[in-house]
Amino acid sequence: MPLHRTAARRAAGPLLRLPPLILLAAFVPATTLAQVEPPASATEPPAAATEPPAAATEPPAAATEPPAAATEGTATTAAVAGDSGDDLSDLIGPELAAELRTDEETITGQPSGNPAYLGSGAGGAGTATGAGELGPSNLMNPALSLVATFGAAYFTDDRHVPRSGPVPDSTGVHFLEAELGLEAAVDPYFYLKGFFALGADDFETEEVFAETLRLPGGLKFRAGQFLTAFGRSNPTHAHVWEFIDAPLTRERFFSGEGLRSPGLEASWLTPLPFYLKLVAAASMADVPAPGSTPDEATFGKDRDYDFLYSARLESFIPLSDTWSLVLGASAVTGPSGQGAGDRSDVFGGDAFLRYKPTSGDDHFEFKLTAEGDFRRRQFPGNRLTDWAAYLEASFRLAQQWRVALRGDADEGDLTRGDTLTGPARDLGEERGALSVTFFPTEFSLLRLQGNLSHPHGDAWDGPEWVGEFYLEAMFALGAHGAHPF
């Protein structure tokens, strides 16, 4: 018996403990008998259910129905369970009743002699294959997936802004990564997900976390290593993006890999009639650095027990059946990794507008994403601020084609001073991107992307404009990954 039972289920306790078929057998005689006058048994299903013979021996309520029907309805247990105890047949005709009964056997695996009419809803036609007589069965294996991403790139100049994460860093053909995913329910209480990035010569755990399934009051906890719920881009995996590369908000502040570290997250789906979710997390401040030098990192660990604290508020506004709007606000704070108790804070706001028609055959969809983040970092005797933002529009023009445009920028006041490792790099950038994606199915895509990047600042000695051209191919195996909204 599961530990969890609602009050309603407790009330129905005696019913639920019965095999479903018996439950239905109890229902069936009541149906016929109640044609004219509901018998007592119809109002007391538990009693009737626990004592089928009693129900079956109820006196006939009336015999105004065709004699045959009345006889069947008043039959004994044998008739209830037998092939003539066909109570719905008055209503649906004997042929259909017989048909329902016959293929009941194929569904429930139960002898069709008992006219349960498939109402149990329990189980399926579980075919016992692969039941590992010589070892563990594979029937409980988790859902597996593998998403392989390849890219080719051409840069108009070898001096281009370095990116992090699974994105080509030089002209040529690249194996970017294969993301291995495993997920399944652990038990009735927890669901475990793991995502591992297999690179050309490295292995990386992207995320592994357990989440609760049955906490009351809209509460949910996640524990493990997970992408921090900050903005729209950070919690997503690269293969759901409209572009091969991350927007500059993520790239610049959190690295192309995203902000992630071991921790605990609580989220609360507020009991309001609309969607409002609050997320708060504490996780270790030991996070991957976005750039090539430590001074690029937003956060860093000064002491073993340094934590990042993050919070997010997310609201969903269904403007209509076809238009949706998501608004979010996020904040994360933690040690800047520069010692002396210096801290970094990042604040962000995001909006996502989506149009998806619920009729018609042209598959047109439209998505608009905007995100802006502001960062403040303390250094010994110094404070630096900068910001980054992007605006992205995506159009699904046909069943297998999407076109997306993105403009992003990061700018900031980075010139004022020294960090522990030297002068902070003064580098800003504006960038425009256009991608055309052909996806034969949900499981594969080919993408052509062009970026025009305009880096600037004292730390930049490359050309004023850099063109970046990418070809991306992505293939997904296995479990149908659910699409994030």
Add this chain to the structure above:
Amino acid sequence: MSRMLAALSVASSLSFPASAGATVKVVTTIPDFAQLAREVGGDRVTTVSFVSPTQDPHFVDARPSFAVDLADADLLIYAGAELEAGWLPPLLRTAGNAGIMPGETGHLNVATVVPLKDTPPGAVDRSQGDVHPLGNPHTWIDPRNGLRIAIAITSRLKALDPDGTDAYETGLRDFARRLGDKMKEWKDLLAPYAGTKVVVYHKSWIYFLEWAGLVEAGTIEPLPGVPAADSDLTALADRLSGNGVRLVIGESYYPSDSLGFVAEQLGATELTLPAMTGGATGCDTYIDLIDHDVHAVVDALQ
């Protein structure tokens, strides 16, 4: 650990009040299940359905507002057999409602209460298109299955709300009687056309066709979920010409020009049929939906 879980379970049982006196909140994916629940439950149930009746049920956005509906639902009804696999599971996890988790009374997977067709005999992979490895999930469009689903809903509602047992049984009886009468009528209407060959866009009509005595001669999609290119359309028309195909059937969310082209090539009638309750005017109930589709087929064949 077990003490903690026990404490949680007590807390969760407190937070879901008994449905006595209140209505049972039924949340469904496709609208047909909601309508069947209303047939059975009358005013003892409130219903919400996620899929618009004119929308392709394979591709539905997991709108976060659905999680809000799931969070306080008493009964979830969905087609199963992976029809909703791309969007329902994460919503269920977000909602975190213990009463509608798999295995609970409040979790009704329709694919477990109707006989599935098209179940692949062996292993499948996606080289065969977007196949449903458990079988064809478009079950509800056969009125026999409509009755099976209504019976299953009745049993769940009785378990969730024992006080309403009489009402639910009355509701089911009334529905079964009306449906049974209609089915006799439909059978008579369709009888003269038994064995008529039809082409469908997607393999979503096999339950209806088999019940109606019609024969599926081909699908416009070359493989499930793969849209037909012009060459596929021509090849299909070549293959089936002279085969006596009289109808080309598709839902409104499939390209009507493909339907029209194949129909024209084969000298057949193009028929856009709703596959879900509410999918066309005059299809406000499940019985009306089947009635509409039967009459549309019969009218087209006359």
